Amino acid sequence: MSGKSFEALIPERRYEVASKITQRVVKKRETRPSISDALDQVFLHKWLGLPIFFAMLWAAFRWTFDASAPVSDAIDAFFSWLGEIAATVPNEVLASFLSDGLCGGLGFVLVFVGPIFFLFFALGLLEDSGYLARAAFLMDRLMHRFGMHGRSFICMLMGFGCNLPAIMSTRTIADEKDRLTTILVNPLMSCSARLPVYVVVAGAVMGQYASAAVFSMYVLGLALALMMALLFRRVLFGGEPSPFIMELPPYSKPLMRNVFIYMWERGVVFLKKAATILLAGALILWFLSTFPWGAGVENSYAGLLGHAIEPLLRPLGFDWRLAVALFFGFMAKEVVVEALGILYGVEEEEAVSAILANSITPLTGYAFMAFTLIYIPCLATIGIIRSETGSWRWTLFSVAYLLALAYIVSALIVALGHLLGFG
Amino acid sequence: MGKTRLVASFAAAVGVLYVLVGVLEVVLCVATMDIPLVPQDLFGGFSIAVAGSTLLVGAKKLKKTLWEGAGFLLVGGGLATAFGVLYLLIIGASALDALIVGEAYEALADLRAEIALLPLSASLAYYGYRALSSS
Numbered sequence: 001m002s003g004k005s006f007e008a009l010i011p012e013r014r015y016e017v018a019s020k021i022t023q024r025v026v027k028k029r030e031t032r033p034s035i036s037d038a039l040d041q042v043f044l045h046k047w048l049g050l051p052i053f054f055a056m057l058w059a060a061f062r063w064t065f066d067a068s069a070p071v072s073d074a075i076d077a078f079f080s081w082l083g084e085i086a087a088t089v090p091n092e093v094l095a096s097f098l099s100d101g102l103c104g105g106l107g108f109v110l111v112f113v114g115p116i117f118f119l120f121f122a123l124g125l126l127e128d129s130g131y132l133a134r135a136a137f138l139m140d141r142l143m144h145r146f147g148m149h150g151r152s153f154i155c156m157l158m159g160f161g162c163n164l165p166a167i168m169s170t171r172t173i174a175d176e177k178d179r180l181t182t183i184l185v186n187p188l189m190s191c192s193a194r195l196p197v198y199v200v201v202a203g204a205v206m207g208q209y210a211s212a213a214v215f216s217m218y219v220l221g222l223a224l225a226l227m228m229a230l231l232f233r234r235v236l237f238g239g240e241p242s243p244f245i246m247e248l249p250p251y252s253k254p255l256m257r258n259v260f261i262y263m264w265e266r267g268v269v270f271l272k273k274a275a276t277i278l279l280a281g282a283l284i285l286w287f288l289s290t291f292p293w294g295a296g297v298e299n300s301y302a303g304l305l306g307h308a309i310e311p312l313l314r315p316l317g318f319d320w321r322l323a324v325a326l327f328f329g330f331m332a333k334e335v336v337v338e339a340l341g342i343l344y345g346v347e348e349e350e351a352v353s354a355i356l357a358n359s360i361t362p363l364t365g366y367a368f369m370a371f372t373l374i375y376i377p378c379l380a381t382i383g384i385i386r387s388e389t390g391s392w393r394w395t396l397f398s399v400a401y402l403l404a405l406a407y408i409v410s411a412l413i414v415a416l417g418h419l420l421g422f423g
Numbered sequence: 424m425g426k427t428r429l430v431a432s433f434a435a436a437v438g439v440l441y442v443l444v445g446v447l448e449v450v451l452c453v454a455t456m457d458i459p460l461v462p463q464d465l466f467g468g469f470s471i472a473v474a475g476s477t478l479l480v481g482a483k484k485l486k487k488t489l490w491e492g493a494g495f496l497l498v499g500g501g502l503a504t505a506f507g508v509l510y511l512l513i514i515g516a517s518a519l520d521a522l523i524v525g526e527a528y529e530a531l532a533d534l535r536a537e538i539a540l541l542p543l544s545a546s547l548a549y550y551g552y553r554a555l556s557s558s
Contacts (some may be wrong), residue, residue: 012553035555040495048477052502059505067512070519077523107447212465 008243033345036130036250043134053135060122061215064115065199071114072349080348081109096290099340105282108338109274111349112196117267119192120161124262128254132157133246146226147233148185149178150244156182156225158246159189160218161266164383166191167388177237181229183388186379188225190218192270193333200337200349202275204356205365213366216372224374224405273332277380281335284344286327289342297343306343316371316410317364326371332378363417367410375406427492430550431485434496437543438478441503444536445472460536467506471537474503478547493554500548507541 043049086098126132135157140150142264151173159166169188173179190198198217202210233239288302297303298320305327306320313323325339343356356365376399377385386395447461448468470514514533521528 033490035494038490039498040463040496040557041491042477048473048480051473052477052498055473055502058466058470059502059509062509062513066451067509067516070516070523073520073523208463215466381428 003147008245011245020299034250039251040134040248043131044138049138051232053138056126056131058215060119060126061218062211065214068114069116071087072111075113076107076350079103079110083107084412093293094123097286100290100345101283101286102279104341105279105286105338106274108341109196109278109282109334112192112199112337113267113274113332115195115199116192116270117263119195120263120266121259123161124259125254127257127262128252130251132250133248137244137246142226144244144402145228147237147240148181148226148229149173149175150246152169152178152182152229153267154249156186156189156222159186162268162269163187163189163377164384165383167384170388177233177239180389180394181232181237183226183385184232184394184401185229187385187398187402188228188374190221190373191333193273193378194372196334196337197329198369200340200352201356201365201369204353205360205362213369217369220370220409221373222272224409225329227403228401273305277332278334278338281328281331282338285335285339285342293390297345302339302343306350316367316407316414317360318368318371319359322360322368326375329372330376330379332380333372336372347407361422362406363414366417367413370413371406373406374409375403377402379419427485427489430496430547431482432490434478434485434500434547435482435548436498437540438475438482439501440492440540441475441478441544442472442477443473444540445469460534462535462538471503474499474506474544476545477502481547481551490555493551495551496547496552497555500544500546500551503537503542504548507537507544510535510538511541 028045043052045052077168083099083103086103087095089095089098113164123132126135132154136150136153139153143150143153152170155166155169156175158169162201163186166189167183169184170182171178173182185212194217195214196216199210200215286304288305289297289300291301292299302324303320306324309323309327310318310320313326318326321340321343323337324343328339329336337352340352340356341349344352346352360368376382386392389395444461447458448464450468451458451461451463452468455535477499481492481499482498483492484495485492491518493553511535514530517526517533518530
């Protein structure tokens with residue numbers, strides 16, 4: 001017929017009939033287009049649509065990282081003060097537990113409350129204004145080109161917040177192949193848990209390019225997700241993605257109440273995680289890096305583990321401390337920063353940055369950020385992949401391909417960096 | 424000269440200014456020179472050049488249809504205004520941050536051309552909004 005798929009033809013005919021009926025029974029007083037129509041001319045413009053989208057994302061990132069700095073520093077200062085008081089407890093082990101384990105661990109995690117809440121505030125504004133739906137529409141053509149469904153973009157965008165709800169949201173994709181492809185590539189979307197790692201490492205070694213380096217991680221994640229989706233579609237699944245049919249909501253002035261609810265609902269997930277998994281992770285890390293008591297970090301249980309993994313990661317420039325941090329990042333990615341703090345024996349994020357600045361090169365730092373972005377999803381995400389795919393085979397496949405990809409991409413970054421003289 | 428044509432010319436001039444600032448911010452990332460109020464900012468430069476380009480398209484379309492051109496002025500002007508306000512907020516946040524950590528802060532060092540151009544972009548965004556609301 002017209003070359004269009006059956007799924008696309010049905011709604012098209014339905015809209016044609018609805019339009020004819022509307023023309024016959026509705027009398028309009030004026031035919032002037034609405035503000036939403038005028039805005040769509042711009043936001044969905046053939047050439048300007050995507051650049052405007054990227055410019056808006058960049059504004060959201062500057063807001064997230066730069067405007068939230070006072071909140072982070074205030075929390076940091078508070079936990080440092082609390083840690084100093086805890087360190088005065090007479091019993092050495094207890095003092096170390098309270099100061100380094102509890103206050104240090106909590107301080108490292110909660111310092112990221114600011115950027116995470118600010119990020120969700122910005123996304124809430126875009127969502128409530130009706131723009132995010134346009135972003136999905138804009139990306140549909142691109143997504144199709146990479147063998148994905150337009151609705152996949154919404155799931156992937158949610159992945160910037162947390163991969164857990166993002167993978168659950170793939171239930172809205174009817175076609176099983178489209179859904180599986182989206183689930184498999186979703187961990188590549190840089191969730192808010194990776195943000196603390198980027199902020200610390202980029203802040204340490206990237207200088208004035210720190211924001212750009214962090215932003216590039218989000219672009220790298222998206223680019224890799226598209227490439228892997230194309231590969232999976234060609235090699236594993238075959239066939240074309242189903243068409244994307246979506247009614248665009250009208251634009252509206254964002255309601256602050258809605259935006260704050262959006263921010264709170266998503267941000268509180270991080271707070272809950274901080275009080276449970278992350279605190280547990282911090283305490284386990286404190287134990288492994290403190291005992292045997294008096295042996296020093298390098299000869300502690302964590303040090304032994306790090307030295308065992310180090311040979312695998314040495315070609316990427318990662319030492320045993322970075323190796324241990326990555327190992328514990330499997331629990332939750334935020335733990336990577338906590339681990340670095342404990343392994344370097346410091347209590348403040350700025351102190352970790354200062355030590356990193358002297359111990360790794362910008363190239364190693366960038367490769368470490370890329371590795372953190374790509375390798376193994378966190379424990380909770382692996383669980384949700386298992387429950388959503390209903391298959392251990394796909395779950396293990398996702399873990400294995402992400403590990404391999406992380407190693408390859410980081411090695412490529414290091415090799416290219418050396419070639420370009422950044423070593 | 425009609426009011427719409429005057430606004431179109433003004434939008435074109437402001438659009439060119441933003442594109443110039445954006446291109447300079449990108450070029451400075453590779454060049455070794457300092458220009459006051461124009462920092463090295465790859466993505467920031469790209470973003471503000473996009474806002475300027477949107478204003479230029481708006482200026483062109485405004486000469487044909489008020490409705491269509493006004494949409495571009497609202498989005499281009501709004502985007503440039505958002506960046507101007509954002510940079511002002513960042514200055515405020517940096518000052519507060521310096522106060523918390525007890526360091527000195529030089530606000531003048533963080534001033535940017537986008538802040539200076541803020542009234543121009545805001546007026547164009549407002550014009551676009553008014554034109555669309557009343558049409």
